[in-house]
Amino acid sequence: MNNAEAGIAPVKNPFASIWSRHSATLQPVLVFVVIVVAAAVLSNGAFATPANLRNLLFQGAILGVCALGQYIVVITGGIDLSVGTTISLSSVIFVSSMGLGVVPAVALALAGGLVVGLLNGALVAFLRLPPFVVTLAVSQIAFSAAQIITDGAAIDRAPDGTPIPEGVTQFGSALFLGLPVTSYVWVLAIGLVVFYLRTRSGRFLFPVGGNERAARISAIPVTRVRLLAYAACSVLAAVGGLLFSARIGSGDPVAGTPYLLDSIAAVVIGGASLFGGSGTILGTILGVLTLGVLSNLTNLVGISPTMQQAVKGVVIILAVFLNTLRRR
Amino acid sequence: MAGEDRAARPTASTSEPVLQVSHVSKSFPGVAALTEVALEMNAGEVHCLMGENGAGKSTLIKILTGVYRPDSGTVTLHGKPMRAGDPRWAREAGVGAIYQEVDLVPELSVAENIFLGSPPTRFGFVRRGAMRREAQRHLDRVGVSVSPDTKVQDLDLARQQEVAVAKALALQASVMIFDEPTASFTRGEVERLFSLIRSLKEDGIAILYVSHHLDEIFEIGDRITVLKDGRFQQSAPVSDFTHDSLIQAMVGRDVNLFDTWVPAVEGAELLRIEHLQAGVVKDVSLTVRRGEIVGLAGLVGAGRSETARAVIGADPIRGGTISVEGQPHTISSPAQAAALGIGMVPEDRKGQGLVLNRSVIENSGYALLQLSKGRGLPPMGAIRRKCADLLKTMAIRPSDPHIPAGQLSGGNQQKIVLTRWLAAEADLLILDEPTRGVDVGAKAEIYGIMQRLKSEGKGVLMISSDLLEILSQSDRIIVMAAGRVRGELTRDEATEERVLQLALSATSRREEEAA
Numbered sequence: 001m002n003n004a005e006a007g008i009a010p011v012k013n014p015f016a017s018i019w020s021r022h023s024a025t026l027q028p029v030l031v032f033v034v035i036v037v038a039a040a041v042l043s044n045g046a047f048a049t050p051a052n053l054r055n056l057l058f059q060g061a062i063l064g065v066c067a068l069g070q071y072i073v074v075i076t077g078g079i080d081l082s083v084g085t086t087i088s089l090s091s092v093i094f095v096s097s098m099g100l101g102v103v104p105a106v107a108l109a110l111a112g113g114l115v116v117g118l119l120n121g122a123l124v125a126f127l128r129l130p131p132f133v134v135t136l137a138v139s140q141i142a143f144s145a146a147q148i149i150t151d152g153a154a155i156d157r158a159p160d161g162t163p164i165p166e167g168v169t170q171f172g173s174a175l176f177l178g179l180p181v182t183s184y185v186w187v188l189a190i191g192l193v194v195f196y197l198r199t200r201s202g203r204f205l206f207p208v209g210g211n212e213r214a215a216r217i218s219a220i221p222v223t224r225v226r227l228l229a230y231a232a233c234s235v236l237a238a239v240g241g242l243l244f245s246a247r248i249g250s251g252d253p254v255a256g257t258p259y260l261l262d263s264i265a266a267v268v269i270g271g272a273s274l275f276g277g278s279g280t281i282l283g284t285i286l287g288v289l290t291l292g293v294l295s296n297l298t299n300l301v302g303i304s305p306t307m308q309q310a311v312k313g314v315v316i317i318l319a320v321f322l323n324t325l326r327r328r
Numbered sequence: 329m330a331g332e333d334r335a336a337r338p339t340a341s342t343s344e345p346v347l348q349v350s351h352v353s354k355s356f357p358g359v360a361a362l363t364e365v366a367l368e369m370n371a372g373e374v375h376c377l378m379g380e381n382g383a384g385k386s387t388l389i390k391i392l393t394g395v396y397r398p399d400s401g402t403v404t405l406h407g408k409p410m411r412a413g414d415p416r417w418a419r420e421a422g423v424g425a426i427y428q429e430v431d432l433v434p435e436l437s438v439a440e441n442i443f444l445g446s447p448p449t450r451f452g453f454v455r456r457g458a459m460r461r462e463a464q465r466h467l468d469r470v471g472v473s474v475s476p477d478t479k480v481q482d483l484d485l486a487r488q489q490e491v492a493v494a495k496a497l498a499l500q501a502s503v504m505i506f507d508e509p510t511a512s513f514t515r516g517e518v519e520r521l522f523s524l525i526r527s528l529k530e531d532g533i534a535i536l537y538v539s540h541h542l543d544e545i546f547e548i549g550d551r552i553t554v555l556k557d558g559r560f561q562q563s564a565p566v567s568d569f570t571h572d573s574l575i576q577a578m579v580g581r582d583v584n585l586f587d588t589w590v591p592a593v594e595g596a597e598l599l600r601i602e603h604l605q606a607g608v609v610k611d612v613s614l615t616v617r618r619g620e621i622v623g624l625a626g627l628v629g630a631g632r633s634e635t636a637r638a639v640i641g642a643d644p645i646r647g648g649t650i651s652v653e654g655q656p657h658t659i660s661s662p663a664q665a666a667a668l669g670i671g672m673v674p675e676d677r678k679g680q681g682l683v684l685n686r687s688v689i690e691n692s693g694y695a696l697l698q699l700s701k702g703r704g705l706p707p708m709g710a711i712r713r714k715c716a717d718l719l720k721t722m723a724i725r726p727s728d729p730h731i732p733a734g735q736l737s738g739g740n741q742q743k744i745v746l747t748r749w750l751a752a753e754a755d756l757l758i759l760d761e762p763t764r765g766v767d768v769g770a771k772a773e774i775y776g777i778m779q780r781l782k783s784e785g786k787g788v789l790m791i792s793s794d795l796l797e798i799l800s801q802s803d804r805i806i807v808m809a810a811g812r813v814r815g816e817l818t819r820d821e822a823t824e825e826r827v828l829q830l831a832l833s834a835t836s837r838r839e840e841e842a843a
Contacts, residue, residue, distance in 0.1 A: 198706075199705060199706070200697060200700075200706050203697060203706070204698075206683070206686055206690070207683040207686060207690075207691075207694060210683035210686050211680075211682065211683040211684065213679060213680045214674075214679070214681055214682055214683050215694070216661070216662055217640070217662050217672055217674055217680050217681070218662070218694040218695055218698075218748060219662050219665070219666030219667075219671070219694065219695045219698045219699070219752070220663065220694055220698055221698070277683065277685050277686065278685055
């Protein structure tokens, strides 16, 4: 069967064909490169200094870990609006249980994240409630929980007076081979998610998000896939909360708030569709870095902090525009 | 009044074509969908557009309705060039399209749908009374007896389609495109549609009719244009064609659809359903053995698809038992059914069969991936190889397994879903309308696959509304009506009349329930 018989004639332009096949990967790369070049040019050399790049990674690591979770949920066609409060909750559980020792405190914080994730997942997967509403509501509950634990204030020690050990804060600010230790945690999380995407459940994220009904009829255990996705997302957010506490040296019941929208923005800039079924992990990583360079850039160029959000907004709109353009 | 409007148009004269397509080409990344296509539509003529799936019919329709912009060439409507890529303009200029999947808003009333986007208003407020009256007028003209206040979701597909025609009339369409309108129709519904089309014809509307049912073409068509591989192949009056010469023109070779059947082989019982109750299914008992194709016939709404969905655990069961290879099972999900060796190819390929934005090869591997249980990561290499090999034997076009499944035509999409279950080595395949919307060539291929499966000792339960398909492919025929099994026929005793008799045996009851 040759092409002519099949009604398919190859189109000559090789760039068009490369773009049509790899646009999902190329688009976030393109956006990232443009932003980096802009940063390098506009900042008069202040951008590409080791100190500045290191700073970028310090900020990027926390968002990076959380955005991975958001990415997983977005592929399933869902969204997790509780990422921010889960970060806060994890952060306050960690610091307030410091009296038990660092390792149990880490375990408790992660368990807190897992509970949030299983609650989200159960409501979405078993009861088939809309993710937007479910995670918004669960976020409110987690927010109250975080407030109650600390009486609404940021804490730097457990109720019994145990402070955060120096080792923890060192971990949050230390460098290894010239890079922040926390950024290695991000890399580790990326590795874990890449592995997850290769498991059966991870591979099924895409069909579940692309067409749930078809996925079900094709023998895919949709409920389990969704449940795991939300659980994974919240546990990653909890890791983000731990990184935050290590970096700042406190447990803060509102620490996570800015990370929610940034995590969604990173996934969208990374080229994933909020309707589900598509998006690459590389895109999300680049999305996180793009957001980092962007706020870095606005600082370096001297754009007023009040304008930073607006610049971010414009970039997000551009990215979404490119996403839709690409799918037309 | 509608008649006066039309008389005032220059198109009422038959001398000049209402719509003319010349030298139109359109390509998508990597694919030339149409090359130098020509088409001429005249007032009061039913023009049939024929071709295999993937021949470019859908692309051409999308150009005519303004959804796509052609890369080159011209389309003129009443002698004036069409505004390319502007669906709204096309609609208002009088190009109406009626699709298999009707594009009405299910939650809105019939009247609201008919005037969607341009309701009669006064001071910016919708004049509900006037809208209802106008809608009623258009409904009367179409001859459909539904109230303008009925919600579209409460109508069956045939009724919805008639509402879609009324909607096009309300926009004073002078060109009406029917894209596989009868795919899920019963014979009676087809008759109604044809008498409607004849009356549209008398009013001087130019009609473009697309269908895979050749009989319909010879019954309703005046002229046939054949596309093949995106190119204009032939255009001539219907009388110049025979059944065989039309197939020959479309496929480029002789196809014999009904000689594929091979005798069944004796095999053990695979599936036994006893007194199944689920949704509209009231009482269904049947068996499927290895080495046979069981045809499940009946009217649309008889509960055949619902039976299938209940068996694979996609819908809950109210009562009855299901045994697989002699063992009773409670199947609560399609995943569980797959583990027992049962796979389903659903009727609605796009909605339930495929994940359109994912690749062909990924789509074909889902069931196998789920079933390849074992320690560690799933063996993707082996799964991909197996699927790629099977896809090759399916002669899927285009043959690149990495393009999104949504870019393939209906017949090729169906082959992907079939491949999924072949890869998973399902023992029992439940095929729901396996060749609906599939072209002749692919249809013959699918029949070949079904017969091959049977001789390999697998069982097939085939739901079909196409009587010829049921009669030519099945070894045994079970007829359902109103949620119950009405009778069973062997291949030898089955005739069109006997199947229909059984299928209609509960019609009066069905109508009672509808009323």
